[in-house]
Amino acid sequence: MSDPALTFRVDVVSAHESIYSGEARFVVLPGESGELGIYPRHTPLITRVRPGAVRIEKPDGAEEFVFIAGGILEVQPNRVTVLSDTAIRGKDLDEQKAEEARRAAEEALRNAKSEIDIARAQSELAVAVAEMAAVRRYLRRK
Structure with a gap:
């Protein structure tokens, strides 16, 4: 089990399904003014995101890769939620x-x-x- 102080919950959701739901050490995604990097205990934030790649670093160091066609990002100290009309797993x-x-x-x-x-x-x-x-x-x- 990962240390909760070093990880946070990440949910990437499209209009049709949950694309990713799990723990992460770090997330990078395309913000409106440039790339955003999010670590545990990040300051709360709600912003729009541009089309591009969401890179999720899992607690074991593996990466999950998701394409989003833009959307909304909500950051809480222990949770990150990405809502997008279209989201596609990297492998897909x-x-x-x-x-x-x-x-x-x-x-x-x-x-x-x-x-x-x-x-x-x-x-x-x-x-x-x-x-x-x-x-x-x-x-x-x-």
Whole structure:
């Protein structure tokens, strides 16, 4: 069993399921203004997070890797919760699927007629590019 002073609870939840739930020594994820690193007893915080990779260092030193398409982060001294519409376990990331999503978003951006269509396509492109980067980071770690 891990020392509670050195670990905290982490939950990464998508709109459809719990992606990760367990203890961690450290979590890194993409904040709005840059990368956030969270250790046990972190100051409470609620903020939005950008699309990208969540890296969870478990008490045994192993890492869990999750891609999120943006969302909300809540930090309490002994618990971190990441809520995202879309979250994908690192082992489930598919480079070909991410590349197809990027191409589709670029095509949608080229064909966008209204400001809303442009904004939607730009958002989809940002998520697809972040997913591609997450896939590459995950594959390098293996």
